[in-house]
Amino acid sequence: MRRLLLLLAVFISIAASAQDYKILFLNTESIRIAGNNLKVGDCFNKSDKIQWADDKQAMKVLSLPDKKQFIFVSKEFKERKANTANVFVQTNRLSTRGAGSLSGVARKLGDTVYTIGDTAVEVDYVPDSSEYFYLMLEGRRHQLEYKDGALLFTADIWGDNDSVEVDVFYRYADGTEECVSEGIRIIPLPEMICTKKCCHR
Numbered sequence: 001m002r003r004l005l006l007l008l009a010v011f012i013s014i015a016a017s018a019q020d021y022k023i024l025f026l027n028t029e030s031i032r033i034a035g036n037n038l039k040v041g042d043c044f045n046k047s048d049k050i051q052w053a054d055d056k057q058a059m060k061v062l063s064l065p066d067k068k069q070f071i072f073v074s075k076e077f078k079e080r081k082a083n084t085a086n087v088f089v090q091t092n093r094l095s096t097r098g099a100g101s102l103s104g105v106a107r108k109l110g111d112t113v114y115t116i117g118d119t120a121v122e123v124d125y126v127p128d129s130s131e132y133f134y135l136m137l138e139g140r141r142h143q144l145e146y147k148d149g150a151l152l153f154t155a156d157i158w159g160d161n162d163s164v165e166v167d168v169f170y171r172y173a174d175g176t177e178e179c180v181s182e183g184i185r186i187i188p189l190p191e192m193i194c195t196k197k198c199c200h201r
Contacts, residue, residue: 019043021085024069025060025116027193028053046086052077058189060116061085068122073114073189101125102170105133106181109168113153116189120150130173133180135166144168155188163187 022043023031030037034048043064052074060071072085105123113121126149127133133144133151137158145152158164168180 019064020046021061022064023059024062027056027058027116027189027191031057031059044085047084049083050077050085051083054193056189056193058114058116069120071114071116071119071189076114102178102180105170106168109181109184111183112185112187114187114189115153115155117191118152118154120147120152122150124149127170128173131171133168133170135168135184137164137166153186158186158188161188 020043023038023040026040030039032038032051032053033044038044050072055075055078057074058071060069062069077083102125105125108123109121113119127146133146135142135144135157142157145154164186166184166186167182168184170178170180172178
């Protein structure tokens with residue numbers, strides 16, 4: 001009985017300390033979360049307070065419970081007056097459950113897509129083998145690769161532009177096309193920025 005109680009206590013302790021997100025990428029040396037300076041590879045809870053150092057500071061994270069990836073951007077958190085990932089996820093509808101349609105893809109993409117290098121945006125819509133998504137930028141068509149439940153936005157499409165406006169379309173097997181979303185702002189984030197703190201060491 002004592003051994004069972006001990007095992008139960010250990011299990012409860014492990015469950016209580018379970019982390020929600022793992023940092024996969026940072027465009028700063030570190031980020032302050034829950035009073036600690038975290039780096040790539042560190043984990044944190046969705047209820048931990050995030051202290052952003054710069055409007056363009058961003059991190060790519062892996063949700064440990066469901067293995068989905070998200071990009072958290074300082075500017076978006078500040079616009080929503082959110083200081084925890086818990087609030088941000090709830091208000092930004094990061095989950096794609098129940099989308100299952102092109103209108104669901106449009107809702108997932110929203111008005112703005114932040115990218116860091118090549119960025120995968122998860123969607124709950126699987127194209128047939130001869131169908132695909134593409135975006136129009138300055139009169140040119142760029143097919144978006146679909147892989148593992150996500151559309152891949154590659155950095156080579158917009159080059160050195162700070163931001164671009166694109167329309168996203170879906171091409172069916174019979175050659176007909178449907179506009180998924182118009183006027184999406186793509187904002188590439190710098191892969192490395194230096195905050196005042198690290199610049200004045």
